Amino acid sequence: MEIKTEQFSEVAKEGMKNAHAHAFLKLRAPLVKTRRETALSTFPDAAAAQAYGAVIREESIARLPELLEEFEKNALANGAKVFWARNANEANQYIVNLAKERGIQYVTKGKSMVTEEIGLNEALEKNDVKAWETDLGEFIIQLLHRPPFHIVGPAINIAIEEVRDLFMEKINLKEPTLDPVRLGYAARIFLRDKFHRVDMGITGVNIAVAETGTIINVENEGNIRFAKSSPRTQVSVMSLEKVVPTLEDALHLVRLLCRNCTGQKLSCYVSMDSGPKKGGEMDGPEELIIVIVDNGRSKIYHDEIAREAMRCIRCGACLNSCPVYQQIGGYAYGWAYSGPMGQVLNPLLLGLERTQDLYRATTLCGSCKSICPVGIDHPRLFLHYRAKDVSGDAALQAKKRPVMERIFFRLYTWAAARRWLWNGGVRIVRPFINKEVHQGVLSKVKGPFGGPFNGWFRSRDLPAMAEKTFHDRWKEKQKAESRKHKTEGRR
Amino acid sequence: MEQSARDEILGNLKLTPKKILPPRPERPVLRELSLTREKLIEIFSKNLVQETGIVHRVKDHPEALERLSQIAREEGLKRVMVTTDDVVAPLNLTTWGKENDVRVMTPRDFGNRDSFRDAVFGEADAGVTGADFAVAESGTLGIIHDKDQARLVSLAPILHIAIVPVERVVAVYEQVMEKVFGKKENLPSQFCFITGPSMTADIRGIPFKGMHGPRKVIVILVG
Amino acid sequence: MESVSLFIPCTVDLFLPHIGEATVSLLRRVGVDPIYHQEQTCCGQPAINAGYREQVKKAAKHFIQVFGDDEKVVSPSGSCVGMVKFHYPELLAEEPLWRRRAEELSLRVFELSQYLVDILKVEDVGASFEGKVAYHESCHILRGLGVSEQPKKLIRAVTGTQLVPLNAADACCGFGGEFAIHYPDISESMLKDKAENYLASGADILLLCEPGCLLNIGGFLNRNFPGKKVMHLASFLAQSQETMNNER
Numbered sequence: 001m002e003i004k005t006e007q008f009s010e011v012a013k014e015g016m017k018n019a020h021a022h023a024f025l026k027l028r029a030p031l032v033k034t035r036r037e038t039a040l041s042t043f044p045d046a047a048a049a050q051a052y053g054a055v056i057r058e059e060s061i062a063r064l065p066e067l068l069e070e071f072e073k074n075a076l077a078n079g080a081k082v083f084w085a086r087n088a089n090e091a092n093q094y095i096v097n098l099a100k101e102r103g104i105q106y107v108t109k110g111k112s113m114v115t116e117e118i119g120l121n122e123a124l125e126k127n128d129v130k131a132w133e134t135d136l137g138e139f140i141i142q143l144l145h146r147p148p149f150h151i152v153g154p155a156i157n158i159a160i161e162e163v164r165d166l167f168m169e170k171i172n173l174k175e176p177t178l179d180p181v182r183l184g185y186a187a188r189i190f191l192r193d194k195f196h197r198v199d200m201g202i203t204g205v206n207i208a209v210a211e212t213g214t215i216i217n218v219e220n221e222g223n224i225r226f227a228k229s230s231p232r233t234q235v236s237v238m239s240l241e242k243v244v245p246t247l248e249d250a251l252h253l254v255r256l257l258c259r260n261c262t263g264q265k266l267s268c269y270v271s272m273d274s275g276p277k278k279g280g281e282m283d284g285p286e287e288l289i290i291v292i293v294d295n296g297r298s299k300i301y302h303d304e305i306a307r308e309a310m311r312c313i314r315c316g317a318c319l320n321s322c323p324v325y326q327q328i329g330g331y332a333y334g335w336a337y338s339g340p341m342g343q344v345l346n347p348l349l350l351g352l353e354r355t356q357d358l359y360r361a362t363t364l365c366g367s368c369k370s371i372c373p374v375g376i377d378h379p380r381l382f383l384h385y386r387a388k389d390v391s392g393d394a395a396l397q398a399k400k401r402p403v404m405e406r407i408f409f410r411l412y413t414w415a416a417a418r419r420w421l422w423n424g425g426v427r428i429v430r431p432f433i434n435k436e437v438h439q440g441v442l443s444k445v446k447g448p449f450g451g452p453f454n455g456w457f458r459s460r461d462l463p464a465m466a467e468k469t470f471h472d473r474w475k476e477k478q479k480a481e482s483r484k485h486k487t488e489g490r491r
Numbered sequence: 492m493e494q495s496a497r498d499e500i501l502g503n504l505k506l507t508p509k510k511i512l513p514p515r516p517e518r519p520v521l522r523e524l525s526l527t528r529e530k531l532i533e534i535f536s537k538n539l540v541q542e543t544g545i546v547h548r549v550k551d552h553p554e555a556l557e558r559l560s561q562i563a564r565e566e567g568l569k570r571v572m573v574t575t576d577d578v579v580a581p582l583n584l585t586t587w588g589k590e591n592d593v594r595v596m597t598p599r600d601f602g603n604r605d606s607f608r609d610a611v612f613g614e615a616d617a618g619v620t621g622a623d624f625a626v627a628e629s630g631t632l633g634i635i636h637d638k639d640q641a642r643l644v645s646l647a648p649i650l651h652i653a654i655v656p657v658e659r660v661v662a663v664y665e666q667v668m669e670k671v672f673g674k675k676e677n678l679p680s681q682f683c684f685i686t687g688p689s690m691t692a693d694i695r696g697i698p699f700k701g702m703h704g705p706r707k708v709i710v711i712l713v714g
Numbered sequence: 715m716e717s718v719s720l721f722i723p724c725t726v727d728l729f730l731p732h733i734g735e736a737t738v739s740l741l742r743r744v745g746v747d748p749i750y751h752q753e754q755t756c757c758g759q760p761a762i763n764a765g766y767r768e769q770v771k772k773a774a775k776h777f778i779q780v781f782g783d784d785e786k787v788v789s790p791s792g793s794c795v796g797m798v799k800f801h802y803p804e805l806l807a808e809e810p811l812w813r814r815r816a817e818e819l820s821l822r823v824f825e826l827s828q829y830l831v832d833i834l835k836v837e838d839v840g841a842s843f844e845g846k847v848a849y850h851e852s853c854h855i856l857r858g859l860g861v862s863e864q865p866k867k868l869i870r871a872v873t874g875t876q877l878v879p880l881n882a883a884d885a886c887c888g889f890g891g892e893f894a895i896h897y898p899d900i901s902e903s904m905l906k907d908k909a910e911n912y913l914a915s916g917a918d919i920l921l922l923c924e925p926g927c928l929l930n931i932g933g934f935l936n937r938n939f940p941g942k943k944v945m946h947l948a949s950f951l952a953q954s955q956e957t958m959n960n961e962r
Contacts, residue, residue: 009897016903026907028696030882048519055515062512065504072497078678084497136702137693156696163694180694184702191703195647196612212672222646222689222704228681229642230608240500247672251664252518265538265629266686269704274678280638282598282607284680294496298503304510323886327903361897363890363904364763365853386765401765409766416724416756416773426728441936455898459905460933463729470727470734474750 001119001147005334005346008357012332021149021157025326028156032320035263036371042265043255053256054375056249057311060241064301064310067210067243068292074213078275080288088118091293095120095202095235098289099129102233104200108191110217110224111135112204113151113314114239114293116336117349120202131202132194134223136187143170149330151338152261152316157329191223201227205238205290206313207253211246212274215290218257220268228271234285236273239293241310253313256373260315296349300395305384309344311374316341318368318378324361333358340368344381351397352385359385404452423471430465437464521628521663531627531660532712538630542687543700545709552582555654555713559584559619560591562709566650570594571617572610575639578621578654598641611643617650618643618705624667625660625710629686632710633667636681645685651705653685657714716834717747719784721798721823723791724756725925733925736952737790737826743952744836748788751780759797763891767805774802778815786833787823790948791925792855795825800858825855826948827923831864841951842873848880848917850908850931852924856884865923865947872951880920881911889930905934912942920944 004011016022040046060067072082085091099107107124109115109131121131121142133142137155141148143166148154155163160178167173167183171190177183203224207216215236217224228234244250258264277284301307319325319339330338337345343362347355359382368378388398390406415422436444442462445453456462468476494502526534536546549555562568573584575597588595596615601607611618620640624633632653636642645651661667664684671682689704700706718741722734741748757777761770777798781787789795802816830836847869855861869877888894888904908931912920920943922928928946935942 009899012897013899016899024695031696043519044521045519052516052519059512059515062510065501066509068501068504074675084495084500086496086499090496134703135693136691140693153693153696155693158694160695180697181699181701183694184691184699188701188703192612195703196608212675212678214672214678220690220692221702223702225642225646225683226703229646232604247668248518248665251668262692264686266631266684268542268686268689270684272682273680274672274682275680277680278637281636281680282601282604282638282641283643284636292500294500294503298500301504302507304507323888323904324900327900361893361900363853363886363888363893363901365886365890366857367853367886370857383763383765386763387767388765390765391768405764409761409764409769412756413758413761413766413769413773416758416761416770417776419753419755422755443937453895455895455901456933458898459902459937460894460930461936462929462933465728466731468731470722470731471752473731473735475752 001116001122001336003335003350003354005350005355005358008332008334008361011334012328012361015329015332016327018329020159021329022327024157025329029320029326032263036260036317036320039259039263039265042259049252049256050373051375053253053373054311056244056253057313057374060244061307061310063245064241064243067245068240070210071208071213071243074210075275075290076213078213080213080275080290083289083291085291085293085295087295088293091118091237091291092120092123094291095237096123096127096129098233098235099124099200100127102200104129104233106130106132106194106198107200107202108132108134108194108198108223108227109138110201110203110219110227111138112202112237113336114204115202115237116148117239118293118295120237132191134191134194134226135219135221136184139187139191140166147331148336148338150316150319151314151330151341152319195223195226195230198227198231200233200235201231201285202235202237203227205236205242206257207250208238208243209247209250210243214247214272214274216250216254216270216272218254218267218270220262222269225269225271228273228285229283232286233289234273234276234287235289235291237291237293239295240297257313257315260317260371260373300348303396306348306381306396308376309341309348309381311376312341312345313374314341315373317371317373321367321371323365323367324363340378341376344376344378347385347396352389352393353397353399356399419471426465426469434464440464521665526662528657528660531662532657535625535627535630535660538627539687539708539710540630542630544630544687545707547709547711549711549713551713555711556582556587558711559587559652562652563591563593566617568593568616568650570596570614571619572596572598572615572644572648573619574621574641574644575599576621577639578656579619580639582654584619598644607641608643611647615648617652618645618648619652619654620645622653622655623659623671625655625712626662626664626667626684627660628663631684631686633671634683634685635671635679636683637679642681646704649701649705650707650709652709652711654711654713657712660712715745715747717749718786718788718829719781720748720750721754721781721787721789721794722750723789723794723925725929726790729929730925730946733790733946733948736946736949740839740948740952741788744830744834744839746834753780757794757797759794760891762797762801762805771805774805774816775812778802778812778819781823782815782819785822786829787819788826788829789823790826790923790946792825792852792859792861792923793926795823796854796858798823825859825861825923827864827868828859828861831867837867838871839868839951841953842875843950844874845918846876846878846916847919847921847950848878848912848915849883850880850887850920850922850927851884852922852927853886855923865921868947868951869921878915878917880915880917882907887927887931889926891926894930902934905931909934909939909942913939918943919950921947921950923947
């Protein structure tokens with residue numbers, strides 16, 4: 001999929017101009033919040049449950065290599081095949097070859113972010129294997145050639161009218177309708193045929209259980225179960241951070257995932273595969289192939305702060321709670337992963353240089369951190385990446401900061417360590433800043449100090465820099481007090 | 492010799508010394524559903540009905556079959572696909588089918604997986620299965636798939652009817668896990684949790700039931 | 715007499731000194747003697763947020779030196795308190811002595827409303843105002859420090875004042891320091907929502923505890939909805955009459 005992380009500002013602007021999508025996100029936010037809170041209240045202690053999720057995922061990441069080895073051992077013992085892919089290319093090549101070797105003409109795909117990350121669909125199509133997205137939202141954006149708007153609901157921003165027109169054009173919807181149920185039914189009929197005759201199904205993996213070599217998928221629609229039941233070959237793709245130690249851990253995370261993601265106690269279907277079908281079974285895959293994708297993760301694993309981003313279980317709660325996401329929607333983030341989780345993950349996988357805006361376009365409000373079921377401290381990670389840009393880090397492809405900024409902060413931090421320098425600096429800068437003052441208020445600042453601050457003054461005023469700082473006033477009052485005491489003393 | 496991808500990936504990961512973590516805190520206790528079976532059945536039903544599932548309670552096999560007849564009439568069932576698991580098999584649905592003018596098919600009636608697949612997709616008005624568990628915590632069925640419990644029977648037809656002996660009603664998922672995953676050498680190829688009909692909210696966040704899987708789920712609790 | 719050390723954020727020192735003065739008079743009114751160490755400057759938050767961690771260490775150490783011996787440090791800002799409490803120990807992690815001093819200091823630094831209600835056990839500060847007010851829950855105060863009930867208790871204790879609900883009170887106002895300058899489109903969009911919610915609340919004054927939010931929301935209101943008031947809680951409780959326009 002095309003990477004547009006460097007076009008953040010433009011795409012964000014378009015996103016905000018889309019009044020339709022904007023209004024939709026605004027309406028949706030409180031509903032989603034309530035649903036999530038209600039679902040979490042079914043835990044005797046929701047905060048403890050969330051904290052435990054963080055414990056599980058912290059351990060999963062800390063023990064990653066040994067858990068992956070344990071997972072592989074058990075998966076192989078179950079009769080599954082395991083393929084390790086260093087990068088997108090290797091994964092795609094391998095899967096394309098599997099398809100070609102088996103004479104596969106089309107595959108049905110369950111929603112899988114990692115396959116979007118590696119661009120699997122494009123690779124398959126280039127090799128004459130049609131890849132049908134079957135999750136309704138993914139299906140819609142595939143037909144529209146759009147990127148995902150939200151990691152859980154990739155097409156939720158698309159107006160119903162547009163879906164109607166699309167289905168009439170592309171999937172034989174006969175009667176125009178704005179009823180989502182009828183539109184969904186049309187998609188059901190169309191895709192059912194694909195499920196019926198499919199020979200190779202491709203899914204992602206929500207959780208990989210090391211203890212038993214089991215892969216777990218969580219879904220509501222049933223399309224993933226079809227990919228695991230109908231064809232003879234099942235390929236399940238996982239990014240390597242999906243592994244957890246035990247089944248008990250997996251269950252806890254599934255409870256958290258469903259509540260945080262859609263406000264459900266449990267999604268409609270949770271399917272757990274431990275190897276291909278056994279003899280005598282009339283359906284299910286004869287071969288279950290698990291593809292473990294690295295794609296840059298093992299290279300940044302040494303960064304103990306940054307790798308916290310790998311805890312993510314893709315619940316999407318951070319998107320729902322993010323005030324910036326709510327304004328701009330998902331396209332601006334420019335890749336498979338949007339919202340705060342994309343803001344912490346994309347820089348790791350694509351490098352800081354091409355993802356600058358992702359960790360800077362945040363107010364550090366902390367909403368994401370406060371609701372994350374696996375304890376990711378997104379604001380801390382954003383600051384970490386910014387610090388890497390300043391100090392330099394080749395592994396992360398850090399980008400040097402502009403020279404004016406570096407000078408500014410050098411002066412600022414010097415002054416902050418010395419009151420006399422602070423005072424001096426204020427005296428020098430103040431007249432320039434206050435040049436356009438009117439009745440104690442600034443509506444603009446011109447000149448060398450002004451430029452960078454135009455973004456502020458476009459729609460906001462600022463109080464003038466005080467002619468007497470608090471420090472000055474306190475000093476004056478102290479002097480007045482002591483003079484008073486001296487005079488009183490003399491009386 | 493060139494390093495394999497596996498070795499390279501694991502090698503990269505192992506370059507970092509393993510971080511020592513403090514011991515885990517206690518796992519938070521689940522709402523102890525140490526309740527009577529009747530109470531669990533009540534909670535199971537309530538949860539499933541909330542997801543638009545339909546729950547019937549009957550006391551024995553004959554009543555179950557009567558209820559099935561009623562459902563067949565109400566839903567206009569002409570052809571059903573049934574599994575041969577340990578709940579459904581004793582019900583002798585072939586005979587029931589003849590008595591109720593319903594064609595009863597089982598997966599093994601078909602010589603191969605392709606013709607079974609054609610039938611379950613194209614001909615079955617409903618899929619009838621047993622279930623290994625009914626979990627009260629979320630109104631969820633637990634089904635172990637094996638040679639007598641084909642996967643597509645509870646997935647492809649638009650109506651899924653599940654028959655569950657009440658002894659199989661449990662409180663929480665963990666009670667299921669021991670039984671299903673207890674023997675590591677012989678794990679089921681697939682185990683599914685099923686909670687009500689399939690659904691989606693992908694169009695404007697508006698939720699509705701019946702996307703790719705069944706649109707309706709009926710559970711008959713026996714006992 | 716109880717005595718506390720004042721930590722005056724740079725935003726207050728430079729742009730909103732009347733908030734500092736209001737804090738002083740408020741503390742005195744409730745029987746606390748505020749001390750102001752004149753050597754203080756800024757906690758360094760803008761620099762840490764911009765990634766200049768190495769460079770800001772000396773400012774952090776200066777701060778610790780200035781406030782290191784104080785029993786209690788009180789500030790009319792949550793983000794600055796958060797900086798000292800949560801960021802300083804990590805910033806100085808590689809220098810164990812400094813790190814320890816930072817950790818000890820972090821236990822003694824309080825946001826103003828937190829200090830008044832939780833430490834001093836005061837809710838009624840003897841203020842009065844006839845009218846309706848709404849309260850904006852600043853991000854660092856609410857989510858960073860877990861402070862939410864304290865400002866509201868102080869507000870409810872003000873004679874004649876009705877605290878009215880504010881829709882999306884905990885939604886970020888779009889300040890975020892550099893964010894407001896570098897991403898003005900998004901920032902303004904968030905401000906518009908905040909302003910709309912304020913207007914819809916029917917409140918006469920919007921109250922908050924964060925100078926950054928005050929500059930942001932105040933600046934936006936002054937330009938686009940002149941006459942709609944926003945005040946720092948310290949100014950409101952100290953019964954000072956300031957608006958942005960009578961800065962002296």
